Amino acid sequence: MSENIERGEVLKAHHLRPAAGSKKAKTRVGRGEASKGKTAGRGTKGTKARYQVRAGFEGGQMPLHMRTPKLRGFKNPFRTEYQVVNVAKLAELYPKGGDVTIADLVAKGAVRKNQPVKVLGDGDLSVKLVIDVDKVSASAREKIVAAGGEVK
Template identity: 60%
Template sequence: MSIRIHDLRPAPGSKTEKTRVGRGEASKGKTAGRGTKGTRARKGVPAGFEGGQMPLQIRLPKLKGFKPHNKVVFQVVNLDRLVELFPEGGQVGPEELIAKGVLNKNERVKVLGQGDLEGVKFDLKAHAFSASANEKVTAAGGTCESI
């Protein structure tokens, strides 16, 4: 006689009925497996509750201010740096600065007036100039052209 599929049964004690809690005193009815008293016995702990300590979302400061999404950012180049890179002067624009490795492609450049030109004449092309840079370049006989 061989065992057939309908003869197979689980091992004794391996399968148990689901315990139905909270259904009267006869079976885990009174506290329904939650123990006695306390927050967990009554409802449940809310998400983010830190035991009465000031919660993280209240401890952290609110974001203040405003950051414009279309802010124009300039890469700054001072006059003394231009004299270092181009001691003979001449025409200097974004293309020349990219070639020297001072500027990356698609970046805007602003020329600031730190340093002296020491008699070097520049014809500058840039997106912006500070007032002092403009004065120094024109005083040395050069020109400043905004792109």
């Protein structure tokens, strides 16, 4: 091959061969005594020697997938996932008070657009806020009203 190249001949695709030993043939078992014939790696006798058993078969014992308890209930596909904003975050975003709308919160980067927003009561509030969002928790409502604000 290399002598052909030295002579100035062009290397062509049909001359290419895989490197020696790189394509090892898979051993075919059960094809005569000399080459893993007879038991063909299955050992001697028994169910597994005679035919294939399905995955997870435990020889008649109650299988694991039937022994384990079943999951109860279901996952509600219609559940509404609210974006949470706490009262402390509102106090931080609106230090002078004012109107709080979803559009304002999106503009300030507190929430993402096109998703419902819920205000929760974690933290303290000392400024007057007028809240207009999808939902407000009872504790948040108390704190907002106590600070002189209102919830629409």
